[in-house]
Amino acid sequence: MAVNPSAAAVTFPRAVERDSGQPVARCYQCQKCSAGCPLSFAADLKIHQVVRLVQLGLKDEALSARAIWLCTGCKTCQARCPNEIDGARVTDALRVMALRERRPAEKAVKDFHFSFLLMVELLGRAYEVGLILLQKLLTRNLTQDLGLGLRMMARGKLRLLPSRAPGAREVARIFQRARELQ
Amino acid sequence: MKYGYYPGCSLHSTGREYDLSTRAVLGRLGLEVEELKGWNCCGATSAHSTSDFLALALPMRNLALAEAQGRDLLAPCAACYSGLRQAAAALEAGEGRALVAEEEQRRITGRPFTGRVRARHPLEVLSVPDAVAGLKRAVRRPLKGLKVAAYYGCLLVRPPRAAAFEDPEQPRSMERLLSAAGAEPVEWSYRTDCCGAGLAFSRPALVGELCSRLRVEARRAGAEALSTACPLCQTNLESRGAEGRLPVFYFTELLGLALDLGGRGSWFRRHLVSPRPLLSRLGLG
Known part of the structure; x- marks a missing residue:
């Protein structure tokens, strides 16, 4: 891989180490993380490769990886890393950077997080029906999981109407502060 | 000792039967709980995926409420539990990001979180030796012949450092409880593998692959049912992927069945894969 020395080659690894709190430079590519990662089979890059891109300062490649959006945060990589690097916090940090640059590689995953958090900001708690409807609108996929949703509703697993939790106002202020601190 | 109870959002909706069975089992075994007043969503996967601040401040508000009410928190949802534990661990380690989140939530809510109370999981509380002995004494309908994979x-x-209360690679607490209830936990290798969790709505096919593999492996080990301790795992395992469908219980439902607790009809009828044929066949219906 040709490495073009650029400003990002220096600043990007430092920014990721700072935002994730993880000593990314320590990684020596033993690949224990990727061996245990449940999404290795499905992602464009394995987690040890994502970490390598960060070390090399290859910002564009790292931020456009689908892998950072497919990470479920299961922390298997963290539990097994001999260098105490939490790969899931690295992907967390990279996702936030990708969002800031408005280029999420997995739009449906991003839309889900956005929909989920909007409900929490408005109501203080999750609201599945609202989140599902909003995500359907955003992804324009109206039929997905329709049958499942109806079956869950029939079994009393989904509340039709939203309710605002006591304390929702405090929660909304926490969200507001999150935006101010960004 | 009385615990605060943090149901989290799922136990009020998709995981209602987990809520009902957990409260029933805790009550029968003499563990008093009271729902945390004014609790909020822990933020789950979506918070840590998009904002480190939210991932810390949202759980901390709940911990601060628990501290003000003077009780440790029982959190049956594994995702909530881990979120609460990770926020508390980051604060205890003195991480700057956690100090900032705590200070901000304190400024907004007027309630500090200083680490005086802890979040615990019902699986931990119920699987200590005294509790297992108490369970054994209270069992009225041993789950004889039920081959179940603890997941x-x-x-x-x-x-591990923040969340695990036992060996993170080889946990045994659920098997201990299921054995005490008279069931036969099987040996299998996928007990701590991921179900796909929060990707269920955005990448359902992927989650289906993960869940199919889990069910197929549980069956290969001889299990006729799965036992879970998380509403996301339970829902995904019941609803995602086509292969190896089998009943997926919450571990508290199985304990409640062994304890012959009333009201369990309203737990089992909520399942997407009915456990009734299996239970009838074993004479446990």
């Missing part, structure tokens, strides 16, 4: 998923055991 822990991710967040009860990881990240």
Whole structure:
């Protein structure tokens, strides 16, 4: 891989180490993380490769990886890393950077997080029906999981109407502060 | 000792039967709980995926409420549990990001979180030796012949330093409880593998692959049912992927069945894969 020395080659690894709190430079590519990662089979890059891109300062490649959006945060990589690097916090940090640059590689995953958090900001708690409807609108996929949703509703697993939790106002202020601190 | 009870959002909706069975089992075994007043969503996967601040401040508000009410928190949802534990661990380690989140939530809510109370999982509380002995004495209908695969998923055991209350690679607490209830836990290798969790709505096919593999492996080990301790795991395992469908219980439902607790009809009828044929065949219906 040709490495073009650029400003990002220096600043990007430092920014990721700072935002994730993880000593990314320590990684020596033993690949224990990727061996245990449940999404290795499905992602464009394995987690040890994502970490390598960060070390090399290859910002564009790292931020456009689908892998950072497919990470479920299961922390298997963290539990097994001999260098105490939490790969899931690295992907967390990279996702936030990708969002800031408005280029999420997995739009449906991003839309889900956005929909989920909007409900929490408005109501203080999750609201599945609202989140599902909003995500359907955003992804324009109206039929997905329709049958499942109806079956869950029939079994009393989904509340039709939203309710605002006591304390929702405090929660909304926490969200507001999150935006101010960004 | 009375615990605060943090149901989290799922136990009020998709995981209602987990809520009902947990409260019933805790009550029968003499563990008093009271729902945390004014609790909020822990933020789950979506918070840590998009904002480190939210991932810390949202759980901390709940911990601060628990501290003000003077009680440790029982959190049956593995995702909530891990979120609460990770926020508390980051604060205890003095991480700057956690200090900032605590200070901000304190400024907004007027309630501090200083680390005086802890979040615990019902699996931990119920599987200590005294509690297992108490369970054994209270069992009225041993789950004879029920071959079940104990499934822990991710967040009860990881990240180990913050969340695990036992060996994170080889947990045994659920097997101990299921054995005490008279069931036969099987040996299998996928007990702490991920179900796909929060990707269920955005990448359902992927989650289906993960869940199919878990069910197929549980069956290969001889299990006729799965036992879970997380509403995301339970829902995904019941609803995602086509292969190896089998009943997926919450571990508290199985304990409640062995304890012959009333009201369990309203737990089992909520399942997407009915456990009734299996239970009838074993004479446990």
